[in-house]
Amino acid sequence: MEAICTILNRPDPIIFLSGCSLNQGAFYPALRHVILLTALPALITARLATRTNNPFGKDPAELARALALQAEIEPLLRRSATHVIDTSASLAAVVSEVLRLSGLDQ
Numbered sequence: 001m002e003a004i005c006t007i008l009n010r011p012d013p014i015i016f017l018s019g020c021s022l023n024q025g026a027f028y029p030a031l032r033h034v035i036l037l038t039a040l041p042a043l044i045t046a047r048l049a050t051r052t053n054n055p056f057g058k059d060p061a062e063l064a065r066a067l068a069l070q071a072e073i074e075p076l077l078r079r080s081a082t083h084v085i086d087t088s089a090s091l092a093a094v095v096s097e098v099l100r101l102s103g104l105d106q
Contacts, residue, residue, distance in 0.1 A: 033101050036081035041067050
């Protein structure tokens with residue numbers, strides 16, 4: 001948390017954070033945008049089943065846990081997000097939208 005606060009206190013920092021933590025709301029006042037990247041459970045299931053760089057989600061119990069967490073936590077994240085991006089779009093489209101929102105699309 002201290003390292004992130006140091007970066008956020010710099011003049012006009014550009015920082016992209018990823019993930020979830022219990023204290024993430026503490027950073028929200030310092031952020032211009034909180035962007036939720038989301039996908040339907042069927043798409044998450046397909047992506048986890050077909051990816052080759054990481055075994056996470058291939059085990060049925062892991063997949064069930066990931067989908068249960070999405071169902072439980074995503075509504076909370078949605079309420080605090082300033083923008084929601086559906087990642088069923090192409091990677092290029094998702095990246096383009098994130099860059100547009102951050103003002104880095106020039």
